[in-house]
Amino acid sequence: MSHHNTVIAQMLKLIPRHEFNTLATQHHAGRSFRKASRWSQFVTMMIAQLSGRNSLRDIVENMTAQMHKLYHLGTGKLSRTTLSRINEDKPYKLYEALFGRLLSRCQSAAPKHNFRFKNKLYSLDATTIDLCLSAFPWAEFRSTKGAVKLHVGLNHEGYLPEFMTVTDGKVHDITAARTMDLPRGSIVVIDKGYNDYAWYKQLIDKNIFFVTRLKNNAKYRVIERYDVLKSKGITSDQIIEFTGAQTAKKCPTRLRRIGYTDGETGKHYVFLTNNMALAAKTIADLYKARWQVELFFKWIKQNLKIKSFVGTSKNAVLTQIWISMCAYLLLAFLKFQSKLAQSMQQILRLLQLNLFEKRDLLRST
Structure with missing residues (x-):
């Protein structure tokens, strides 16, 4: 034996x-x-x-x-x-x-992501870990509440937290995102909490693709329209440029606007991306895959000791x-x-x- x-x-x-x-x-x-x-x-x-x-x-x-x-x-x-x-x-x-x-060791053994393209794929998000202000006075967040915030860039190859930082609870998500040195050619999926047109321009200049949701009050004009496959839920596929004075100054680059209706929930989404090559349905699927970073936060809070210290x-x-x-x-x-x-x-x-x-x-x- x-x-x-x-x-x-x-x-x-x-x-x-x-x-x-x-x-x-x-x-x-x-x-x-x-x-x-x-x-x-x-x-x-x-x-x-x-x-x-x-x-x-x-x-x-x-x-x-x-x-x-x-x-x-x-x-x-x-x-x-x-x-x-x-x-x-x-x-x-x-x-x-x-x-x-340990991350380097895991990366060498991690499986590939589930999409056909070879670009690295990341989902960015942050979660707040609540603390009792009387016991943790250094973590002041609000008048009666303390907190730290966990910022993560989740690599979809193995769902590894490749970019991670812990900050005070008051630090905004976009502030931490700017410090993440994402590789050239990668695709990063973010929600509206990361809306920053100047940062979008920085990503474009670094040859990094982003997928996010367009703000409801964004001002733009349509430059070009593409045919869409309505059977796949795509309602629009357009090339746009911003017309708002400040927005156009911060991000003068033409971007892609995609409308999509989820067949299961009936909810309509409008996505914004600088990726002109991927199919519109793939862009919608990428945003749906962003849910993996939410599942990551849920998993570590339920299974590891990061809520009580x-x-x-x-x-x-x-x-x-x-x-x-x-x-x-x-x-x-x-x-x-x-x-x-x-x-x-x-x-x-x-x-x-x-x-x-x-x-x-x-x-x-």
């Missing part, structure tokens, strides 16, 4: 220890550790994410129950005080950097968020490698029951 280490030990082998230690050295601040380490913090917080632990006491008691199996993970048990202190004080940037390393400082909150995103990438990598039909939620549920069992990881999933 072949020997297998615990499932969690096999998962952590996806992160080379020397690579982690190099990042930990680069992102160290304050006094050196005596017994604790950043690896111990990471392993403890990762297990807390995968096993659904809700508090520092819950996390530590869970690790204590598995004390005899921690040696193979290269870690020991951290006390509540020590874990809290590390989360509060040691820079979260370590886990942001680790997220980048075990620390109150900004560093502790960002540490927990970035480790949760590392957990998401580990789960995505397992799904890509196993090539099985289970959803990521099913994989997570199986892992929760088998984290400290000695069995083949890929067969477990």
